[in-house]
Amino acid sequence: MGTEYNFRKVLNGDLPLLATWRAAPHVRVWWDSDEPDSPAELTDSRVARFIVSLGDRPFAYMQDYTVHGWDGHHFFELPLGSRGIDQFIGLPDMVGKGHGPAFIAQRVADLFAAGAPVVATDPHPDNTRAIAAYEKAGFRAFGPSKDTPWGRILPMRADRS
Template identity: 30%
Template sequence: MITWRRVTEDDFPLLRRWLAHPHVARWWNHDTTPEGVERDFGPTARGEEPAEDWLALLDGRPFGLVQRCRLAAYPAEREALAKVTSVPDGAMGIDYLIGEAAETGRGLGSRMIRAMVERTWPDYPDATCVIVPVAAGNHASWRALEKAGLARVAEGDLEPDNPIDGPAHVVYRIDRPGR
């Protein structure tokens, strides 16, 4: 069973290591210096940012990271996404990674995504859906989202996380059950 705990500043060395792994760096493209990780994750860890960073744990051991937010809390990103697909009020967004290369290809990504989506409904009673844009070339991410129950709803151009990628993205979505 996957359990969760919020990222704290004590986790920054782990995040630095994960973000430096080639399989993560290819898609996340983060500054892995102590200053860069502090800049990118510190405000959220301290509650100064409206997003949440969660470590996914299996048998008490961290294996992945999920970032979750209300899309309305980030108007520029929401507006860009709305040019590609419908973004209803109450829409949530997630981003995710599996930290160690040895943990990839085992189904943990789809399990982690599914677990966070299932957690989102009670955590955010007004959440209408979860929307996830993915760089078009990230086929492993597509498969994880599909196995987690999300459906592709759009394709379009968005600003890439990694400048080596073009703007082409695919967008996945899952609606709150019963909607």
């Protein structure tokens, strides 16, 4: 798209906005977590959380995390320094316009520039829209669908080239 997205850290004052976005039917069907929903969760150093904006319009949430931050995490076997990502577009009128793959690719490029050897993600295997967005952003599946403590996933990864 050639569009530049802005990523700013989530602040305590953003929690009501995130709750509103998570309550939207197009988000709730796939994002079954209420996290983050407290100021304490925003202090977890394993996770970097962002509000994504196009110009001055916030429209999405994105987080990246160390895959080695939880014992038994399904991406624990990835190389040290690897990051996991999750996100959703909160505004329905921004869905289906190419923003997802574009802002994901922009953030993944930043993670690679910061030294991450691999960036992984774990959409639900039935979430074909998310899987297509990840594929457009350079991800590929690297194993079968499986059940995890965080739900059913299709493991996907992008490697720094």
